[in-house]
Amino acid sequence: MDGDYFSFTNKLFSPEEINQKPEALAGIRVLDLSHMIFGPTAARFLAQYGAEVIKVEVPYQGDYWRGGTYWGKFWKHSNPLWHYINQNKYFVAIDVKKPRGKELILELAKKSDIVIENFTSGTVEAWGIGYSQVSKENPRIIYASLSTYGQYGPLKYFPGWDLLAQGASGLLSVTGYPETDKYYKIPDFFGDFYPGYFAAMLIMIALHYRERTGEGQYIDGCQAEILMRALHHFTYVAATGQDLERTGNYDPTCAPSGIFKTADGKFVAIAITTDVQFERFCRAIGREDLLADERFITAQERLKKENARLLNDLLDRWVREKKEAEILDLGKKCGFAASPVMNDVDICHDPWRRQRGSVIEVMDKMYGKFVMEGPIAMLSQTPGRTKWLTRPLGYHNRYVLKRLLGLNEEEISKLEKERVIGTWDYRVGQRPPIYYDIQKDPIFNYEGGEEH
């Protein structure tokens, strides 16, 4: 084939053309009744690829994560971390505990393709907005109930979130050093985010099925189970009779491997997986003699605890005498896996990530310039994209209720007066930035007419 492969791929994925390309999920409407991270992440994934996601919150309260920023740091009266979790959504605030509020939510659900919720098992059914109620009039609905322990089984009413799911799934017990009593959780609510994408995957599978048959369905997305699905430890314990012990910073599936400290005080991760890589690695460090040693020739021998330890010690000593840049260069030249340990600032400014679109700079109408993570998967024809950041609580009330349910200004004012719908209170995370003139905002004060 003519031409350089990378000129072909660079053009194929060109970031400049993203906004001119179609969106795969255009025309799919999602009603997001969920809070915190697990549910909202599933909905947000769909929003990044073109679905219209309506997020319903409690008036004057909102999603608790609006206020849950790290180290108490807010940005322009918003939680900077919340923008990533809920980008591209429409924000309405409806009180489900008022009969009219319930009706509005049910009406929105009837006009949706997907509903996502994360209340305690059975709660939405008790409220009258559950799958059995919505599917009666909208059998095409895909309804995902997301919870820590699932919708049935003895623990179904137990509440939970990331931390509890990590503890209950066995995940928490696998990280750390074997001789210590410290068990490190995976940070940044990984136990919510990872299951969130997994739930999006289940929803996409259901969407494929509906496209084929016209039939919707109910999904019981169980957070702890989804984390278990990522552990080979169950298979290990069943096969050997022993729990797989913790190994600090070395990976027992490849030898040698580990995170090591360099001569210039940096940390690098090195992992040698295949026999071919081991050969390249030995030549790279000038230790061809190891290739003649039967303890190290095959992966199966290298992985034995005592042999892996010998190789890891050797690698540790080698790294201590080399600078980070030398090691990374050698990996690149010789073809073995060596990576720097990158932190938040490194990642933010990494030119590769900027070029790739993994880290993106957004210009938002309300918040201005912002830097955030891009989509999790890069698609050449229907790329994911960030269209807007989050909005204040109840920002899209008029826009959504007038457009979708055909309510008029009089009806909406009445709902506001009765506090069936509402907006923000004084709390940071809910309200618009102080410099922003919300009274002049055409979406917030939507009168009808053109699309957003």
Add this chain to the structure above:
Amino acid sequence: MKSIKERVYSRYLQKKGVARQLSAWQELLGKLISAEGKAEALDDMLVLDVSYANFSGTIAASFFAEAGAEVIKVEPPEGDPARVMTPFGVHVDGVGIPYLMECRNKRHITLDLEEEKGRENLKRLASKADILIETFAPGEMDAWGVGYRQLKEMNPKLVYIAITPYGHYTEKAKEMARIPWSDLTSQAESGLAALVGDLPDEPEPYNWPTRAGFLAAGYTSAVAAACGGLVASFFARRTGQGQMVDIAAADAYASCVGFPPTIGYIWKKPRYRYGTLDYGLCPYGFFKCKDGYVAVACFRDQDFRAALKILGLWKIEEDWRTLLDRITDDIEKVKELNHLVEEAVSKFTYQEISEKFARYAVKAARSKWRGGGLPVTTKMISPREVTEQEHWQVRGTFARFGVVTLPVTGKMSRTPLRVKWLSTKIGQDNDYIYEKYNLKR
């Protein structure tokens, strides 16, 4: 008699007249238990798994296989090296543990892509496939004449998923093309390792960047590939147009949780390792009690107040009253509160704490004045203990094939995910697949 926890957390279900309303849904739940006789969502799809020494590809293919697609794992005659990438070299049935776990519902065939015949056969398969997953160095399949550029000409609806450390485009991807995939290096480069490990003033190597003790990057990239692949093939179903999906393992963790670049941008300084503490909340962690580790996680102020009362710490309430008092970048303050909780928790057993929490929650749910505080807790358990829990047995979370135990999830009312068989041998399905797709011998 319902347990205390049940009474608290199901309070909306106990209102008058609600029971009648739940029957249809409860009937549906009863049917979720078994996948038997149910349809498979993707049983009209053909997926080729050409991944090599890369668990992410293998795992992504498993997800399609669990949803009913015909998944053909294509290996070189000597097998995929991922077969032996297993903890401490432990094998079952001649295959390593992580690979075994992902052998669900697949067909195993061998093709030698370094030979013309093997490439010809791959083309035949790809011309009929909906999805192809590959993990070779960027440009390698292209050089063999079976890359996306060539295959899309034969099959315009093909979704071609590539998983590599740095992706298939950008200058760096080209420059680093020879660097192979590994889970550990992906964890490190994508921002995870920098956050796991003990506080800076703790001894070495405990304060070093630490590996998450499972294939954290591997599974994250796999879910990314499956999600991206399903979106792309949904578009192909509607329009007939295929495309390429590109996953970069070196961005696995950051692209999953999303926080690192924003923290770099807004905070302007990197986070250091925080031991068992948390950046966002305090207390939010597992604390050592008399007989194990117990979670204390307080998000709302009322939950925090509840925990203080239960743990006998009410006297400190004034100093830590609001969420903003408790989420701070002053590590000494965080340590102080954490230490107080740690001390209090150490006096109880898990059972004691769990019951106290539940009892408090019952009262709180009835009283306006307590503000509905619902402190939540659980015990840290090991994978072995998880498999013994009644809850997961009732849910059928673990499939068993002889000595092999596998976690399965994806309960869906019409098209649940499921494990039908495990096929582990190299070339096990050569006869069947070669004949079915008319491949050259």
